[in-house]
Amino acid sequence: MPKEGNCVVAQSGGPTAVINASLLGVIEEAMKQHPIRAIYGAKNGIIGLIDEELYDLRMEDPEELKLLKTTPSSALGSCRYQLKPFEHDEKDYIKIFNVFEAHNIRYFFYIGGNDSMDTADKLTRYAQKIGYDICIIGIPKTIDNDLVLTDHCPGFGSAAKYIATSVMEIARDAVVYPTNIVTIIEVMGRNAGWLAAASALASKDIGAPDLIYLPEVPFSIDKFLDDVRNIHKKTGKITIVVSEGIKDKEGKYIADMSHKFGIDAFGHVQLGGAAFVLENIIREEVEKRVKSIQFNVLQRSAAHIMSKTDVEEAYMVGRMAVRYAVEGACGYMVAIKRDSDNPYSSSTELVELNKVANAEKLVPLAWISHDGNYVKEDILNYIQPLIEGEVEVKYERGLPRYAKLRKIMVPKKVV
Amino acid sequence: MPKEGNCVVAQSGGPTAVINASLLGVIEEAMKQHPIRAIYGAKNGIIGLIDEELYDLRMEDPEELKLLKTTPSSALGSCRYQLKPFEHDEKDYIKIFNVFEAHNIRYFFYIGGNDSMDTADKLTRYAQKIGYDICIIGIPKTIDNDLVLTDHCPGFGSAAKYIATSVMEIARDAVVYPTNIVTIIEVMGRNAGWLAAASALASKDIGAPDLIYLPEVPFSIDKFLDDVRNIHKKTGKITIVVSEGIKDKEGKYIADMSHKFGIDAFGHVQLGGAAFVLENIIREEVEKRVKSIQFNVLQRSAAHIMSKTDVEEAYMVGRMAVRYAVEGACGYMVAIKRDSDNPYSSSTELVELNKVANAEKLVPLAWISHDGNYVKEDILNYIQPLIEGEVEVKYERGLPRYAKLRKIMVPKKVV
Numbered sequence: 001m002p003k004e005g006n007c008v009v010a011q012s013g014g015p016t017a018v019i020n021a022s023l024l025g026v027i028e029e030a031m032k033q034h035p036i037r038a039i040y041g042a043k044n045g046i047i048g049l050i051d052e053e054l055y056d057l058r059m060e061d062p063e064e065l066k067l068l069k070t071t072p073s074s075a076l077g078s079c080r081y082q083l084k085p086f087e088h089d090e091k092d093y094i095k096i097f098n099v100f101e102a103h104n105i106r107y108f109f110y111i112g113g114n115d116s117m118d119t120a121d122k123l124t125r126y127a128q129k130i131g132y133d134i135c136i137i138g139i140p141k142t143i144d145n146d147l148v149l150t151d152h153c154p155g156f157g158s159a160a161k162y163i164a165t166s167v168m169e170i171a172r173d174a175v176v177y178p179t180n181i182v183t184i185i186e187v188m189g190r191n192a193g194w195l196a197a198a199s200a201l202a203s204k205d206i207g208a209p210d211l212i213y214l215p216e217v218p219f220s221i222d223k224f225l226d227d228v229r230n231i232h233k234k235t236g237k238i239t240i241v242v243s244e245g246i247k248d249k250e251g252k253y254i255a256d257m258s259h260k261f262g263i264d265a266f267g268h269v270q271l272g273g274a275a276f277v278l279e280n281i282i283r284e285e286v287e288k289r290v291k292s293i294q295f296n297v298l299q300r301s302a303a304h305i306m307s308k309t310d311v312e313e314a315y316m317v318g319r320m321a322v323r324y325a326v327e328g329a330c331g332y333m334v335a336i337k338r339d340s341d342n343p344y345s346s347s348t349e350l351v352e353l354n355k356v357a358n359a360e361k362l363v364p365l366a367w368i369s370h371d372g373n374y375v376k377e378d379i380l381n382y383i384q385p386l387i388e389g390e391v392e393v394k395y396e397r398g399l400p401r402y403a404k405l406r407k408i409m410v411p412k413k414v415v
Numbered sequence: 416m417p418k419e420g421n422c423v424v425a426q427s428g429g430p431t432a433v434i435n436a437s438l439l440g441v442i443e444e445a446m447k448q449h450p451i452r453a454i455y456g457a458k459n460g461i462i463g464l465i466d467e468e469l470y471d472l473r474m475e476d477p478e479e480l481k482l483l484k485t486t487p488s489s490a491l492g493s494c495r496y497q498l499k500p501f502e503h504d505e506k507d508y509i510k511i512f513n514v515f516e517a518h519n520i521r522y523f524f525y526i527g528g529n530d531s532m533d534t535a536d537k538l539t540r541y542a543q544k545i546g547y548d549i550c551i552i553g554i555p556k557t558i559d560n561d562l563v564l565t566d567h568c569p570g571f572g573s574a575a576k577y578i579a580t581s582v583m584e585i586a587r588d589a590v591v592y593p594t595n596i597v598t599i600i601e602v603m604g605r606n607a608g609w610l611a612a613a614s615a616l617a618s619k620d621i622g623a624p625d626l627i628y629l630p631e632v633p634f635s636i637d638k639f640l641d642d643v644r645n646i647h648k649k650t651g652k653i654t655i656v657v658s659e660g661i662k663d664k665e666g667k668y669i670a671d672m673s674h675k676f677g678i679d680a681f682g683h684v685q686l687g688g689a690a691f692v693l694e695n696i697i698r699e700e701v702e703k704r705v706k707s708i709q710f711n712v713l714q715r716s717a718a719h720i721m722s723k724t725d726v727e728e729a730y731m732v733g734r735m736a737v738r739y740a741v742e743g744a745c746g747y748m749v750a751i752k753r754d755s756d757n758p759y760s761s762s763t764e765l766v767e768l769n770k771v772a773n774a775e776k777l778v779p780l781a782w783i784s785h786d787g788n789y790v791k792e793d794i795l796n797y798i799q800p801l802i803e804g805e806v807e808v809k810y811e812r813g814l815p816r817y818a819k820l821r822k823i824m825v826p827k828k829v830v
Contacts, residue, residue, distance in 0.1 A: 008476075011591075015588050015591050016589075034514070044591075044592070044593045047593060057486055071587075072584055072587060072588070073465075073587035073588045073590075073591055074585070074591040075594065077590075077591050077592070078591040078592055079592065079593065080592070096637055136732065158474075161813055161814070165581065165719055165814055165815055166713060166717070168814065168815065169487055169488070169712075169713065169716040169717055169718065169719070170711075170712055170713065170716065170819065172430075172486075172487060172716065173430050173487070173488045173490035173712040174712075175488075175492075176430050176459075176488055176489040176492050176493040176494070177459070177493055178459045178492065179463060179492065192716075201813075201814065202814070204812075204814075205814070205817060206819075236704065260606040270794065291711070293709075293711045293713075294708075294709075295714070296706070296708045297584075297585055297588040297589075298581060298584065298585065298708075300588065301584040301585065301587065301588040302581070302584055303584065303719050304580055304584070305720070307813060315601070376467070377625075384812065384813070387812065387813035387814070388812060388813035390810050395805050396580075397616070397799065397803060398567075398576055398616075398722060398799070398802035398803035398804065399579055399616065399619075399620070399802070400580055400583065401589065402583065402620060412565050
């Protein structure tokens with residue numbers, strides 16, 4: 001028999017364009033499930049549980065909630081807070097479970113990346129240890145696409161679509177003048193190059209990008225210069241995409257190599273990352289007309305160009321998390337299973353939280369070109385369906401109308 | 416009686432999201448006007464006329480041409496080439512008019528900013544001087560919105576919509592963590608602050624930006640620090656928008672002031688502009704958690720979020736240019752006249768090329784706050800209708816499908 005009681009949902013880690021679609025999925029499904037009474041949202045992820053800062057989501061206007069499906073960024077707030085192992089420090093756990101108990105929380109849904117799955121796993125084990133009856137489910141989210149045991153991660157498809165589209169637009173802009181120009185675009189990805197790889201989808205437009213570098217392959221500046229010079233001989237217009245996390249064979253980030261272009265004394269000045277370093281090397285060695293572009297947070301927040309596949313899957317994993325929980329499946333993350341490629345279809349399955357926690361899925365080397373400066377067709381076949389479909393965003397007076405929640409706090413009982 | 420003969424259209428200066436909508440307007444109207452026979456496009460603006468590089472636009476697939484309405488960047492290529500006064504150097508003029516004559520060009524439509532209007536004006540006067548019968552019309556285009564004698568410029572509305580939307584999305588991303596963060600966003604505009612001003616339209620979402628600095632007001636770093644500190648006392652989350660062209664009271668660009676943060680010896684390294692300089696000042700003086708974001712060329716090429724008003728007006732000025740020309744009005748730019756604000760409606764009128772050439776329309780000081788750190792409601796009322804309406808972009812496999820022209824060259828007769 002399903003547990004009766006209240007539920008909490010929370011969001012963690014870097015925002016995505018679709019993290020609120022998962023939130024909406026949780027809320028709408030929880031409203032349908034009779035064992036679930038109150039629906040609370042924790043402010044700033046696990047921190048809201050520790051501090052007993054909970055929003056009463058049943059007090060929100062249903063029409064406004066529906067806008068969550070196309071609203072970027074974490075509507076409940078986020079955090080990067082990591083719980084210590086409870087074997088070493090129980091303090092946070094005691095606070096959290098006091099809040100769970102005081103508010104009769106029997107379901108906790110945590111939307112996040114692998115750190116968040118680690119948190120969900122720790123809380124599940126602590127609950128077992130103290131014998132508190134609660135069902136905890138992880139909901140995957142990351143533009144980096146680096147969670148294991150799921151075909152892909154909600155948030156990745158929309159970021160990939162933004163990146164491929166923007167690379168097309170930048171490349172078209174770059175070719176208009178009858179002069180040489182090297183453009184270096186930096187995308188997110190400290191260890192995994194999935195987003196950089198997605199830029200290759202743009203190539204069906206006017207052929208850009210020419211070169212793609214992922215963190216999975218050790219980066220050599222000499223090899224890079226050779227690659228650029230080879231293309232430069234044929235055409236003076238070159239578009240390059242690099243992951244922020246490209247590193248040399250010693251594992252040193254290219255972003256930290258300002259000395260490579262003759263400047264050691266940057267002092268406290270923060271430079272612009274890998275693309276900025278490479279821009280200055282190219283200016284010195286190959287071509288004076290060079291610029292670097294960072295997509296920065298826009299690649300994870302540009303809800304105005306989301307993938308419909310991504311939004312629908314993000315919503316689906318949110319809903320399914322609640323259904324699985326009410327059915328009694330606890331201590332799992334909801335993973336996405338690819339059922340078919342053509343036509344594309346997917347469904348959900350459960351994977352154990354502790355198998356996802358702290359693991360990382362990198363781009364297989366078999367999907368990267370032998371030269372290490374592009375990706376193979378296989379990875380494009382994998383990414384292609386994830387960027388497909390367009391979402392109708394609500395506009396008001398020419399701008400997207402994103403959700404504005406009332407955020408009514410639940411009266412505190414503990415702190 | 417209308418001149419019979421061939422026409423050339425060309426594009427010049429920085430691309431915009433809608434410059435091809437004007438091109439399409441010219442092509443479609445020229446196809447309807449019987450006095451106009453062949454329709455040529457000059458490659459890379461006036462350079463294509465000097466070098467006799469002309470595309471035969473009647474050879475293009477009409478369906479592909481239609482996609483020009485939603486295709487960013489200059490489809491014919493662009494240039495920044497300026498003609499010398501023919502009183503000093505006739506060389507280019509002789510080449511151009513040889514090409515006009517050899518191809519029986521009787522109409523020339525030049526899409527561009529104030530430099531292009533200057534070119535169109537010089538060619539008009541040269542034609543009169545040598546008695547060559549040709550009608551030259553300028554078609555306005557610039558995201559900077561700095562052309563005089565037109566209510567506004569095609570290209571501005573879409574860039575303004577992109578900027579306001581992106582500021583909303585960045586601000587929502589910035590507030591998710593329970594930590595302080597200062598975000599400084601740099602938008603285009605060397606002398607005119609129209610685009611920076613447009614970011615204020617975002618404020619109806621979650622209140623960002625907090626501060627806006629335009630090139631029209633001398634920028635003081637001390638005043639800036641005061642402004643930021645005042646807000647920082649109340650909230651640790653601050654969003655700031657600056658024009659790339661902000662300058663101090665001596666007229667020195669802030670972007671060039673790396674010495675302000677203790678570094679004189681950047682050597683040949685190119686830094687990131689005004690926002691980068693301010694980022695480092697804020698990090699030193701106010702808040703360690705600070706970042707700068709440059710929209711770079713995306714603000715002029717993001718056709719995936721165009722303003723429908725802007726696209727339709729860009730198309731309108733293209734069509735009207737041809738109609739005016741066939742009716743015999745030569746030596747003019749097609750300006751936009753605002754007929755009504757509510758509901759918004761506009762029409763076209765003619766202004767003399769030489770009155771537009773080399774002039775620049777800045778933001779009136781009366782539309783900037785007394786403190787010089789924000790804009791007044793009046794300018795928002797002016798910009799608001801220009802960003803309204805959404806355009807249905809054609810998508811193919813998840814990405815925008817932009818026009819791909821065949822670009823069949825016209826056989827050379829002169830060079």
